[in-house]
Structures are given as C-alpha cells and as structure tokens.
Amino acid sequence: xxxxxxxxxxxxxxxxxxxxxxxxxxxxxxxxxxxxxxxxxxxxxxxxxxxxxxxxxxxxxxxxxxxxxxxxxxxxxxxxxxxxxxxxxxxxxxxxxxxxxxxxxxxxxxxxxxxxxxxxxxxxxxxx
Amino acid sequence: xxxxxxxxxxxxxxxxxxxxxxxxxxxxxxxxxxxxxxxxxxxxxxxxxxxxxxxxxxxxxxxxxxxxxxxxxxxxxxxxxxxxxxxxxxxxxxxxxxxxxxxxxxxxxxxxxxxxxxxxxxxxxxxx
DNA sequence: GCTTGACCTTCCCGTAGCTGGAGCCTTTAG
DNA sequence: CTAAAGGCTCCAGCTACGGGAAGGTCAAGC
Numbered sequence: 001x002x003x004x005x006x007x008x009x010x011x012x013x014x015x016x017x018x019x020x021x022x023x024x025x026x027x028x029x030x031x032x033x034x035x036x037x038x039x040x041x042x043x044x045x046x047x048x049x050x051x052x053x054x055x056x057x058x059x060x061x062x063x064x065x066x067x068x069x070x071x072x073x074x075x076x077x078x079x080x081x082x083x084x085x086x087x088x089x090x091x092x093x094x095x096x097x098x099x100x101x102x103x104x105x106x107x108x109x110x111x112x113x114x115x116x117x118x119x120x121x122x123x124x125x126x127x128x
Numbered sequence: 129x130x131x132x133x134x135x136x137x138x139x140x141x142x143x144x145x146x147x148x149x150x151x152x153x154x155x156x157x158x159x160x161x162x163x164x165x166x167x168x169x170x171x172x173x174x175x176x177x178x179x180x181x182x183x184x185x186x187x188x189x190x191x192x193x194x195x196x197x198x199x200x201x202x203x204x205x206x207x208x209x210x211x212x213x214x215x216x217x218x219x220x221x222x223x224x225x226x227x228x229x230x231x232x233x234x235x236x237x238x239x240x241x242x243x244x245x246x247x248x249x250x251x252x253x254x255x256x
Numbered sequence: 257g258c259t260t261g262a263c264c265t266t267c268c269c270g271t272a273g274c275t276g277g278a279g280c281c282t283t284t285a286g
Numbered sequence: 287c288t289a290a291a292g293g294c295t296c297c298a299g300c301t302a303c304g305g306g307a308a309g310g311t312c313a314a315g316c
Binding site: 044047048051052055056065068069071072073074075076077079080081083084086087090091093094097098100101103104105107108111112113114115116117118119121122124125126127 | 176179183196199201202203205212218229231240243245246250252255
C-alpha cells in the first residue's frame with residue numbers, strides 16, 4: 001500500500017508519516033521502485049501513534065507506549081503509570097491556564113472598554 | 129545600562145533580550161564600544177513584554193499590545209478586545225485539556241495496573 | 257604594564273512536531 | 287504519447303528562545 005492510501009487509512013498526512021519514519025517510529029518496506037509499501041502491521045502502528053498523539057502524548061511518550069505495545073510480556077502497570085503521568089501533566093497545564101485566565105479576566109473586568117485611552121490592562125502590563 | 133543589568137532589572141535572560149531586539153521589539157542605543165545601552169524607556173518596554181508573555185500573550189500579540197502601549201490615542205476597547213480574545217484562547221485550551229483528561233482518566237480507571245500484560249489503555253490505542 | 261576574569265559581541269545550531277516547496281522520477285489514464 | 291497524479295529526497299521555516307564557539311572589551315589586582 002502506497003503512502004497516500006496509508007494516509008487515508010490512518011488519518012495522518014503523508015508528510016507526517018514520512019516524518020514518523022525519519023524519527024524511527026514506523027519503517028515500512030520499500031517496493032522495487034523505491035516507494036514505501038505499508039503492510040497491515042504498519043498501519044496498526046500508525047493508527048496507534050495517531051490515537052496516542054491525539055490524547056496528548058508526546059513523540060517520546062509514544063515511543064514508550066509503542067515499545068509496551070510491542071512487548072507481549074508488558075505489565076499493564078507500566079502503561080498505567082505513563083497514562084497517569086500524562087494526566088498529571090494535563091492537570092498542571094489546566095491549573096496554569098486557569099490561573100492565567102483568572103488574572104486576565106480580572107484585568108478585563110476593570111477595563112471600561114470604550115474609546116478613551118486610559119486602560120487598566122495596559123497600566124498593569126506597564127507595571128503601574 | 130549594559131545588557132546584564134537590564135536583564136536583572138527586567139527578570140529576562142540576556143539571550144531573550146537580544147532576541148527581542150532581533151525581532152524588532154526593543155532596540156536599545158549602542159555605546160561607542162558597540163555594547164547595547166538600555167535606557168529607562170527600554171526597560172519599561174522589556175518589563176511590559178515580560179508581563180504580557182507571562183500572561184500568555186504570544187510575541188505577535190505582544191507586538192500589538194506594545195503598539196497600543198505606544199499609542200497615546202488608543203481606545204481601551206482595543207486593548208480589551210485583545211485580552212478577551214486571549215481569554216477565549218485560554219478557554220478553548222482548557223476545554224481541550226479537560227476533554228483529554230476525561231478520556232485518559234476513563235482509560236486509567238479501567239486498567240487494573242498489575243503485572244499482567246492485558247491493558248485497556250493499549251487496547252484502546254490499538255483501536256480495539 | 258600585564259594578566260585574569262567577567263562581561264560584551266555576532267553567528268550558527270538545536271529544540272517539537274511537523275508543513276510547504278523545489279526538483280526530479282514513476283505510474284496511470286486517456 | 288502526453289499529461290496528471292503520485293512518489294522520492296532534501297531544504298527551509300514555524301515558536302520562542304537556549305547553548306556554545308570565536309573573538310573583542312573593560313575593570314581589578316600585581
């Protein structure tokens with residue numbers, strides 16, 4: 001299967017699939033003409049990566065997940081640990097964003113927002 | 129004032145300050161020896177940027193904020209609009225992260241997390 | 257006067273995770 | 287036979303810097 005079909009089958013752009021090969025995630029066979037030739041196992045790995053990425057895992061984390069995916073004797077605890085770490089990361093990001101949002105919306109609330117130049121937002125940024 | 133002092137005064141690394149000059153945000157005068165020489169107005173701009181960045185504004189947004197900061201005849205409504213757009217961005221990110229978190233923690237909850245290899249997280253990623 | 261060390265300069269490379277494009281080759285349809 | 291569509295590799299660029307090399311400058315101590 002050529003790369004475009006593989007792209008359609010995995011919902012990934014061809015460029016991204018080539019990139020994943022370049023960084024050693026999925027290495028398909030090559031046809032006689034040099035074209036990439038994706039087998040079912042390759043597609044499974046690509047879909048696996050696509051799903052993991054869409055859940056927010058980094059490429060490095062995907063690498064770890066893939067090696068667990070490949071390991072018949074994995075311990076589900078190891079997978080769970082990775083997922084929990086990710087949940088922690090997400091929690092930290094949410095907390096950070098919430099804090100930013102609170103600060104910003106306080107500033108917004110104090111800005112009358114008309115055509116006059118005086119503005120508490122600018123004043124705060126300027127360190128008033 | 130040399131760059132290191134400016135860095136201490138603005139809580140920004142010298143590298144970052146040079147970068148801000150390179151992209152046209154703050155251009156200090158130069159001393160006879162070629163050293164950057166920061167005046168009070170430069171420091172104000174740098175602190176302004178530092179605060180805006182720490183509130184989550186992108187460099188492009190900082191550029192817009194700076195031009196409003198420079199504009200004596202600005203309308204506070206324009207500033208408020210930028211801030212509100214940022215709040216919207218943050219809200220969207222939080223929502224996305226919350227959704228990821230929900231999916232992930234559901235998966236985590238279904239994984240027994242022991243030394244056996246069967247794992248609902250891996251199965252989900254594999255598209256089971 | 258000389259050395260040493262702290263500072264300054266520019267320049268280039270690397271980060272994450274791709275995306276776009278150039279230039280060229282192969283396959284397929286009409 | 288031609289033209290379009292797809293494939294290939296390689297290079298550049300995006301954000302917002304950080305690290306480090308090679309070299310110039312300045313202040314302190316001997």
